Amino acid sequence: MSKIYGIPYLVVYLASAGFPLTEEQIQQYIAEKDIPHLRPTQNLYVFNSEHIDWWIQTKRLDHR
Numbered sequence: 376m377s378k379i380y381g382i383p384y385l386v387v388y389l390a391s392a393g394f395p396l397t398e399e400q401i402q403q404y405i406a407e408k409d410i411p412h413l414r415p416t417q418n419l420y421v422f423n424s425e426h427i428d429w430w431i432q433t434k435r436l437d438h439r
Contacts, residue, residue: 379422388424394431 379385382398389396396404404410411426 377424379424379427380419382420385420385422385427388422388427389431392428392431394434 379388382401385401386396386398389401401410405412405420411423411430413421413423415421
C-alpha cells in the first residue's frame with residue numbers, strides 16, 4: 376500500500392492513471408469530502424494509492 380504525499384504528487388499520479396485533474400479540482404473534491412485522503416497535519420495531505428485507484432474507477436463508472 377503506497378502513499379502519495381501532497382496534492383502536486385497526486386496531480387502527477389492521476390495524470391499517469393489517465394484521470395487528469397488540476398490542483399484546484401482536487402482541492403474542491405477535498406472540500407466536498409469526495410476524495411479519500413488523510414490530513415495528518417495542517418499543511419499535508421496524504422492519499423493512499425489503492426484508495427485513489429478505487430476512487431478513479433467509481434468516477435469513471437459514474438460518468439458512463
